[in-house]
Amino acid sequence: MGNICVIGVGYVGLVTGACLADLGNYVACLDVNEAKIDTLRNGGLPIYEPGLDEIVQRNAVAGRLHFTTLYDEALKGCEFVFVAVGTPSGVEGEADLRYVQQAIQDVARRLVQPLVIVNKSTVPIGTGDWVAEIVKEHQAGRVAFAVVSNPEFLREGSAVRDFMQPDRIVLGSTDRAAARQVADLYAPLQAPVIITDLRTAEMIKYASNAFLATKISFINEMANICEALGADVHEVARGMGTDTRIGPHFLSAGLGWGGSCFPKDVKALAHIAAMHGCHPQLLRAVMDINYDQRKRAIIKLRECLGSLRGRTVGILGLSFKPNTDDMRDAPSIAIIHFLQHEGAQVRAYDPVAMPNARRMLQDVVYCKDPYEAADGADAIILVTEWNEFKHLDMKRLAASMRQPLLLDGRNIYDPVRMRTIGFTYLGMGRGYDENGKARAKPAGRGL
């Protein structure tokens, strides 16, 4: 059992705190936002994450997890401080470190016993060294401390499982003993531990996310080539994915990635690289391809409908991926803006993200279910592949539409079945028709 303080109750902080408590440690979660702490004390969660609710409740009741806004209270007798505050993107993609700086200063001023400061936030390469300098500047005495970088690899929607069953734990520090102490906290998980230097640990996080984003942009580039040549990217991905050196993950062509990690991390890494004289051309291509995919949704609709002025378009799914209410940089936002800009009316449905979406997307008719979103629409676009969209009553959906045009932005439907039902079906990178012939351009204006 260790005494742990976790600063920040966002996705990362809350999952880390709750899971560390669940492993038997005594954890204080600290956030300066009183409203969030009040919510947590009353048994609510400021975010949606499957399974987290139960773990928070259970450990709070057991007295292993508590929430506070007071540094003095949170740091009392604490051996580890996990920093998990937000690092928003600046204009140029540089990570904004003001919350990290604030947290570290507040910790440093209260340093009375040896402490291991563990950085969980995704921070630019070199931040670990910078944190150590801040502590030295602001600490009153000469109490020993160490800084360890311990990047998180949690996915929204499966964050609890990812914490409990990690592929690996990465720990970077100039102080190997401190890294080992942190490794001890994770010992119950029986995962491989990689101990390296600070900068390399920080780089591992960026490089891993950037690679996964690259894999998606790669398959999207392939999707566009498949469309032009009459091949099916869904099958291409299956063929590629069975190669053990490639693997099946992150090979789904579609409207591209969004969320709070990939966009921020890829942009930040490209920024850091350029600021140090590198020319990150692959990362730039990865971002370009990703943001162009969102525009392809509009191009495809325009090919079928001609002008979008006065058309009604139904959107299925708003969150940036399924099983989360996170709307940050979700493809749906850009797509809805483009549609509205071209004069279309937008109706939308999402199982959990609508409250968040309302704050960002105006002039949208929010619907109570997918059928209502399709009602009277000239087209529907599936933007987020929630499971509940996979077995809809598609006949009913088609019948309620003004025109049965379906743009499957995530390739979740069987093209042949959809065409049999009567849909004009458009996938992403599936350029052949039911006879295996290259798909002719869809019928022109007005259908």
Next chain:
Amino acid sequence: MKNICVIGVGYVGLVTGACLADLGNRVVCLNRNKSKSDNLKQGILPIYEPGLEEIVRRNYEAKRLDFTTSYDEALQGVEYVFIAVGTPSGSEGEADLSHVTQAAEQVAERLAKPVIIVNKSTVPIGTGDWVADIINEHKHNDVPFSVVSNPEFLREGSAVYDFMNPDRIVLGSTQRQAAEKVSELYEPLQAAVIITDLRTAEMIKYASNAFLATKISFINEMANICEALGADVKEVARGMGSDRRIGPEFLGAGVGWGGSCFPKDVKALAHIAATHGSHPQMLRAVMDINYDQRKRVIQKLREILTNFRGKTIGILGLSFKPNTDDMRDAPSIEIIHMLQHEGAQVKAYDPVAMDNAKRILKDLTYCDSPYKVAADSDALVLVTEWNEFKQLDMARILKSMRQPVLIDGRNIYDPERLRALGFTYRAMGRGHDANGQPL
């Protein structure tokens, strides 16, 4: 047992023919070069591929495998024709299909009973349909035939193993029955079989190779960022590779890829894409990064030696990767040209590729050991990570050099150990401090 003809005795044709014979079929391998055929009958192979020679000899002696230059002889009574001829790159990266065309015409002229034409060559998307058109044009009767695309995923150096232990068999055809008949040939291998349409099968091959090339260019971009920031790309690759969605393969930073597949396939796919209105910007970045890596070697050397005029540079490894004698688009070629262009004398050693290299690279001293390469050199560049370079007597090497400079183009050495020995050591993406200065 089936009767099979394989057209082409390059890497792909010979491995395919020999392995299909080894699985119990009767295989005739056809090529138009008589001396190649005669040599093969004596067990002399036109290429170096571990384990292949034994399989060729054994199956030739068992009369399951034969070689000929005559189409009439090769096509006698066959049910399957595998086309495995070369598809060299044209100037714009377009695949040159003249050999494929010729093979298809010859088969069509002699079409006497139903045959399945299996395309093993890496051909542009749409070639399967086009081969069918050629046969329809040139055949003299109504004998049915079908075309199946069956891309190969063989790696030079482990091609026999790869044939016998595939991750998957990809078969594309407009006629599912024909694809299923080809899958029967592979049944003994008990591998996953993916049956799809022609164009998609053709695309799977290009996309798979392009992805692996992308993975290497990605880690090379990371290597350059690591150098600038003082991180270690080898550890970064270890950290990334343990993520099972990423995997550890093809994450070795270095002087980049070469060979007969990646350069040709990535270029061809980019070309096909662009001529169909796509903008293959990732593929282009992947190629740019790869060819820039070779130049970084020169840059690193220049930082230490200032200029190359009158200097002697030793090259360890010439083939594009270990365990092959293949010199096609090997990074060593460009690196040696650049060094010579800047006035350096070049010495080189490679365990098996020197014969091939001699035809491509002139004006350099070929040595019969790494130690002779090192003697009196101003710098050594490790270009190909042959195993035999991993445990050299580095103290002996150091002593024999004029200047103890070592550029480790494949990150195979331990930086601390080599620096302790006294080397001025530079790797790719590691061994730099927080300001990007070499340690």
